[in-house]
Amino acid sequence: MSNWRLSKRYAKALFSLGREGDSFNKHGQELEEFASFYRENAEFRQAVTNPVFSMEDRKKLLQAVLNLSDFSVLIGNFLRLLLEKNRIGSIEAITAHYSRLIDEASNIAHAEIVTSRPLKQRTLDDVVRSFEGLTSKKIKPHVRENPEIIGGVIVKIGDTIFDGSVRNQIEGLKESFKRSYQG
Amino acid sequence: MSDTRHIRIHAFSIILLIILPLFLFSPAAAGENSNSADNKSVQTAVNKTGHEAGNEEDRSGDLADLLYRFENFALLVIILFVFIKMARLTDHLSARGEEIKHMLLDLKRDNEDAEMKCREAESRLMDFEIKRKEIIDQYKKEGLAEKEKIISEAEEKARQLIAKSEMTIRQEMESAIYRLRQEIVELAAQNALEIISREMDERDNDNLIDEFIEKVAKAN
Numbered sequence: 023m024s025n026w027r028l029s030k031r032y033a034k035a036l037f038s039l040g041r042e043g044d045s046f047n048k049h050g051q052e053l054e055e056f057a058s059f060y061r062e063n064a065e066f067r068q069a070v071t072n073p074v075f076s077m078e079d080r081k082k083l084l085q086a087v088l089n090l091s092d093f094s095v096l097i098g099n100f101l102r103l104l105l106e107k108n109r110i111g112s113i114e115a116i117t118a119h120y121s122r123l124i125d126e127a128s129n130i131a132h133a134e135i136v137t138s139r140p141l142k143q144r145t146l147d148d149v150v151r152s153f154e155g156l157t158s159k160k161i162k163p164h165v166r167e168n169p170e171i172i173g174g175v176i177v178k179i180g181d182t183i184f185d186g187s188v189r190n191q192i193e194g195l196k197e198s199f200k201r202s203y204q205g
Numbered sequence: 206m207s208d209t210r211h212i213r214i215h216a217f218s219i220i221l222l223i224i225l226p227l228f229l230f231s232p233a234a235a236g237e238n239s240n241s242a243d244n245k246s247v248q249t250a251v252n253k254t255g256h257e258a259g260n261e262e263d264r265s266g267d268l269a270d271l272l273y274r275f276e277n278f279a280l281l282v283i284i285l286f287v288f289i290k291m292a293r294l295t296d297h298l299s300a301r302g303e304e305i306k307h308m309l310l311d312l313k314r315d316n317e318d319a320e321m322k323c324r325e326a327e328s329r330l331m332d333f334e335i336k337r338k339e340i341i342d343q344y345k346k347e348g349l350a351e352k353e354k355i356i357s358e359a360e361e362k363a364r365q366l367i368a369k370s371e372m373t374i375r376q377e378m379e380s381a382i383y384r385l386r387q388e389i390v391e392l393a394a395q396n397a398l399e400i401i402s403r404e405m406d407e408r409d410n411d412n413l414i415d416e417f418i419e420k421v422a423k424a425n
Contacts, residue, residue: 097295112327137410137414139407139410139415142411145411145415148418149414149417150413152418152422155421155422155425156421172398173401173402173405173413174410174413174414175413175414175417184417186400186413186414186416186417186420188401188402188405190396192394192398193394195394195397196390196391196394199390199393203383203386203387
């Protein structure tokens with residue numbers, strides 16, 4: 023089974039447990055914290071994933087980290103399970119899946135907004151509002167600048183792209199002209 | 206061939222028969238062939254009587270010689286006559302004459318045949334000459350027809366080639382025009398992008414985003 027599917031399965035399992043107690047948001051935050059720690063501490067990462075060290079030593083190391091944090095029992099047990107199953111290396115993928123599950127449960131959609139120059143807050147609010155109306159979901163914007171689009175805005179939600187850039191309009195015009203010459 | 210040999214045998218026999226009596230019946234031979242003792246006695250007697258008898262003895266010897274010669278000649282004629290009779294030389298000669306006559310007739314016939322063949326050959330030669338001319342004329346006609354055919358085919362091919370070339374030129378021109386238009390569109394789009402990016406200010410950008418928001422709102 024691929025790492026992606028396994029990560030999704032683990033995330034779903036944890037999410038179903040968290041949903042029962044209505045604490046999936048808290049679990050999500052804890053997972054994010056651990057994933058961030060795991061990402062930033064290369065020595066810890068190498069120690070818990072290296073099979074040269076015994077499982078007991080690695081468990082002790084993880085327990086030491088958990089003792090220093092205020093993670094819930096469920097997250098602590100989940101991380102220990104991942105270590106035992108040698109899946110602790112997939113923590114970032116599991117966290118990403120979990121985050122997506124939380125978003126789905128909370129009716130949140132992430133929108134990648136690309137502009138040619140910085141957006142005014144008012145304009146950004148207008149964009150977010152219009153897409154919230156379109157998708158009937160709460161939009162979490164992630165703004166990125168790309169001068170190559172020249173002007174306008176591109177909004178990407180999931181697999182759907184709404185392209186209102188000048189470059190796209192010019193390209194459309196160009197293709198239209200080319201097609202008319204072909205005929 | 207056998208006739209020639211036969212004639213040779215006869216001729217040799219005749220010569221033999223002529224020469225042989227000369228040896229047999231000549232006085233000298235007769236004298237040499239008689240007994241040598243008698244010869245000596247006769248010679249002695251002649252010598253003895255020669256001195257005695259004188260000139261009368263000499264003349265009787267000449268007469269005897271003449272007699273012998275005459276007898277010889279007569280005998281020769283008789284033998285020849287008998288031999289010729291026996292050998293049937295006249296028959297042979299007449300047969301040979303007939304043979305030669307036949308040969309001449311054959312040769313004449315052969316000559317006539319050869320002349321006839323010569324005439325036939327000349328006639329065939331004439332026919333060949335006529336046929337040759339006919340064949341040459343036929344070949345000339347066929348050659349001309351072939352020439353006409355080749356020319357017409359070449360003209361047809363040239364027409365097709367020209368038509369194909371014209372079509373190719375037309376297609377190439379259309380293709381070139383199409384490519385040119387595409388390039389013009391590309392350049393125009395590129396220029397438009399450059400001009401817009403140069404000329405666009407914040408207000409224009411806001412207007413574009415507002416238009417986009419309106420479109421999204423309409424789609425809702």
